Amino acid sequence: MKAAAYATVTAVTLLAWWLLTATGATNPLILPPLDEVAAAVKAQDPATWVAAMAVTTVRATIGFAVATVLAVPLGVLIGRSETLNRAYEPLLATIAAVPLVVLYPVLAATLGLGTASKVALGGLYAFFPIAIATIRAVRQTDPGLLTAMRSMGASRARLISAVVVPSALPGIVAGLRVGFGLALVTVIAGEFIAGDDGVGYQLAASSQGYQSADLFAWVVLAVALTIVVNTVFTFLATTLERTLRR
Amino acid sequence: MRIAVTDLDLRYGDLLAAEKITFDVRPGEFVSLIGPSGCGKSSVLRALGGLQPPAGGEITVDGDRVRGPLPARIAYVFQDLALFPWRSARRNVEVPLELRGVPRRQRRARADELLAKVGLADAADQHPAQLSGGMRQRVAIARALASDAGILLLDEPFAALDEQTRLRLGAELLRLLEEEGKTVVFVTHSLQEAAYLSDRIVVLSPRPATVKEILTVPRPRPKIGSDEFHRLHARLTDLLFEVEPA
Numbered sequence: 250m251k252a253a254a255y256a257t258v259t260a261v262t263l264l265a266w267w268l269l270t271a272t273g274a275t276n277p278l279i280l281p282p283l284d285e286v287a288a289a290v291k292a293q294d295p296a297t298w299v300a301a302m303a304v305t306t307v308r309a310t311i312g313f314a315v316a317t318v319l320a321v322p323l324g325v326l327i328g329r330s331e332t333l334n335r336a337y338e339p340l341l342a343t344i345a346a347v348p349l350v351v352l353y354p355v356l357a358a359t360l361g362l363g364t365a366s367k368v369a370l371g372g373l374y375a376f377f378p379i380a381i382a383t384i385r386a387v388r389q390t391d392p393g394l395l396t397a398m399r400s401m402g403a404s405r406a407r408l409i410s411a412v413v414v415p416s417a418l419p420g421i422v423a424g425l426r427v428g429f430g431l432a433l434v435t436v437i438a439g440e441f442i443a444g445d446d447g448v449g450y451q452l453a454a455s456s457q458g459y460q461s462a463d464l465f466a467w468v469v470l471a472v473a474l475t476i477v478v479n480t481v482f483t484f485l486a487t488t489l490e491r492t493l494r495r
Numbered sequence: 496m497r498i499a500v501t502d503l504d505l506r507y508g509d510l511l512a513a514e515k516i517t518f519d520v521r522p523g524e525f526v527s528l529i530g531p532s533g534c535g536k537s538s539v540l541r542a543l544g545g546l547q548p549p550a551g552g553e554i555t556v557d558g559d560r561v562r563g564p565l566p567a568r569i570a571y572v573f574q575d576l577a578l579f580p581w582r583s584a585r586r587n588v589e590v591p592l593e594l595r596g597v598p599r600r601q602r603r604a605r606a607d608e609l610l611a612k613v614g615l616a617d618a619a620d621q622h623p624a625q626l627s628g629g630m631r632q633r634v635a636i637a638r639a640l641a642s643d644a645g646i647l648l649l650d651e652p653f654a655a656l657d658e659q660t661r662l663r664l665g666a667e668l669l670r671l672l673e674e675e676g677k678t679v680v681f682v683t684h685s686l687q688e689a690a691y692l693s694d695r696i697v698v699l700s701p702r703p704a705t706v707k708e709i710l711t712v713p714r715p716r717p718k719i720g721s722d723e724f725h726r727l728h729a730r731l732t733d734l735l736f737e738v739e740p741a
Contacts, residue, residue, distance in 0.1 A: 397577030401591045401642060402543055402566030411590075415581050494581035 281461040291464035298451075299466075302474050303435055308364055309478075312371030313425075313432040320376045320428070321421060324383025325413065338384055345377035353439055367439040367447070374435040375428035382424020386417035415494045420432040422486045429482055433475070448474065496522050496568060496645035496678045498543065504551035505538050513704040514536045518697050522645075523674070525679045527689040530699030530707075531735060536649050536682045537574070539704065543680060544648050546573050556646065558733055560694070566591065570639035574650045578623040584610060584634045585619040591642035609637040612671065622669065627713055629660045636668060640675065649681045653688065659684075662719075665692055686731045691719055698734045708734055 263283065269275045270282040277285075349395045353370055360366035390413050397410050414421075440449025448471050455463035502639040502690050505513040511603040512535040520526045528536045541547035543554055554561040556568055560591055568590070578587050588606035597605070613633040623631050632652060653661040669692050677734055683689050689696050696710045710730065717723035 391577075393573060393575050393577045394579060396546060397571070397573055398565065398590070400546060400564045400569075400571040402564055402594050407594065411593075412579070415579075495583075495586065 259286045262417060269468040277459050278459060286465040289460075289462035290469055293463075293466060293470075298470050301446065301448050301451050301469065304364075304446050305433070305440065306474065306478060308367045308447065309371050309429070309436045311332070311434040312368040312373075312436065313375045313429045316375035316379055316428060316432070320379035320424075321383050323450065324380045324421075324424075325387055325409065325417075327380075328384040328387025328417075329409075329413065334388065338381070341377060341381055341384070345381060349373050350435060350438055353442055357439075357443055362443050362445075366443070367436045370439045371393055371432035371436040372433040378431065378447065379421075379428040382427070384419050386420025386424070387413055389420065390416045407476045409446065418490055419494055422490065425486065426482065429478075433478065437471070497681070498524045498646065499555045500539075500543070500552070501554075502552035503539065503542060503554060504550050505542055505547060506550040507538075508682075511550075511703040513542075513699075513702075516699075516704065516706055517552075518706055518709060520646075520678055520680055522678055523676055524694045525669070525681065525692060527681045527693040527696045527700060529683055529696060529731065529735070530704055531701045532684055532700050534699050535704035537701055539699075540570070540648050540650050540680060540682050543571055544593070546571075566594065566642055566644065568644050569636050569646045569648060570642040570644040572635050572639045572649045573740065574652070574654060576623075576652070576663065577636040578631060578634055580623050582613060582638075583620050583622055584626065584630075584651045587623070587634055588637045588641050590638060593741075597689065605641065606637070609635070613637045614642070614667075620649065626633055628656050630662055632664060636671070642672075645677045646680070651682055651684065654684075657716065668692075686728055686735070687719070690724060690727045690731065691716060696731065698731065708733075 251418070266280070267283050270277065270280055281289075328336050350370070352373070353366070356366040356369050360369055393418065394412050395408055398408055403411060437447070437449035440447035441453045442449075444450050448467065452464065452467045452471070455467055496683060500516055500518050503513060503516040504511070505516075516539055516653065518526070528539060530536045538547055542549055543561065545561045555665050556565060561563075579590070582590075585606045588609055589602045592602040592605060607616070607619055610616055610633075613636055615630060615633050615637070618634075619632060620676075621630075625636065626634065635652065639649075653664060656664065664687055681689075690712070694714075695712065698707045698710065699705065700707045703720060710727070712727065713723065717727060
């Protein structure tokens with residue numbers, strides 16, 4: 250069912266692309282013909298695109314990991330406290346709505362144009378959705394389950410590890426998914442704005458040179474990267490849920 | 496295991512939930528608390544379980560004052576059962592054993608033994624959502640038994656069940672608890688349940704709950720439908736619906 254859905258969407262997209270370019274309905278500078286893109290993908294030196302993807306993935310992953318390590322415990326803390334929740338949840342939700350990418354020039358000025366500023370941007374973007382999802386999921390914990398666990402003699406730490414975390418985990422994982430997606434997007438955006446490596450830089454370079462086929466080749470590669478990264482993420486999330494919710 | 500409740504007052508803020516409650520529960524006895532809905536009978540039970548601090552008076556178990564949960568001596572079955580939805584039936588029953596640090600293999604064996612005792616040997620791997628109301632009820636009872644506590648506090652455990660299941664489970668529960676030599680305090684709003692399960696029945700007044708009368712059920716327990724059962728039922732009805740003297 251799922252495979253059929255994916256195949257249908259892919260086939261329709263490719264068909265539309267082919268029709269638009271083959272009939273000359275679109276400017277090849279804006280949408281290059283499929284075969285040119287395929288040729289451009291093939292012409293890329295695998296070493297170049299593997300390196301670019303590795304750079305981008307590593308940056309996004311580091312930013313995401315730092316954000317997770319900070320945001321999940323903080324979210325549990327805030328979610329468990331009525332006072333902290335009232336004070337900080339609206340604040341976090343507000344900051345999360347600010348387009349923080351405007352801070353990128355500041356980050357680049359302080360951390361340089363290399364990896365550090367991109368990791369910081371990605372981490373910043375991952376942090377808020379993870380923290381907010383964690384707070385909300387923690388607050389959904391059934392108080393009856395906490396009372397029951399307490400009646401069986403559980404310590405405070407045990408209430409967190411045996412009730413709050415497993416109960417909140419699906420919500421936290423949903424936040425992690427959003428956070429990782431944002432980290433990846435914003436690292437690419439950072440690379441696009443400034444720098445000399447990564448998928449974002451390659452997109453910027455081919456776009457600025459009006460090399461449409463190359464640009465679309467990088468888009469195709471970026472989509473492939475997203476699919477791979479998403480698959481890995483889903484696998485890890487399922488494993489985490491199996492381990493903590495049993 | 497003997498419970499003594501002396502001049503117990505319970506408060507929620509300004510609201511007086513129970514006043515000067517005094518009764519005792521002898522080892523191996525089955526005592527029911529009945530009273531009009533909202534009278535504070537569940538609050539009295541929570542206090543017995545150490546989940547609600549008294550505003551006055553005291554509760555002792557074998558002479559020791561109750562100041563918080565006493566998981567080694569008191570196990571609780573909650574009205575909403577409080578089963579952990581992400582755990583299988585077996586893993587739910589294992590919780591008190593986990594908290595006591597029982598090794599995994601022994602935990603599993605003991606949980607399976609208890610599930611067999613409540614007639615759920617073949618449902619050990621099912622999750623609560625996959626079980627019927629009556630089956631979930633049995634899992635909750637098995638989990639309470641797993642704590643090896645001498646005292647069981649049951650808060651309207653059959654409230655969500657249909658009448659037939661309720662009567663059948665009640666009879667089974669009684670046999671099981673007598674076999675295990677448990678001391679039981681049972682909160683219910685069903686006069687019928689109180690009349691056929693109890694050794695003694697503590698009748699509470701509307702809020703603030705006070706002890707109106709303590710009835711002793713003759714031994715052997717009157718059969719449902721017998722004249723004696725009807726007399727007891729009628730007496731309880733009178734006590735509960737008696738108009739307070741102006």
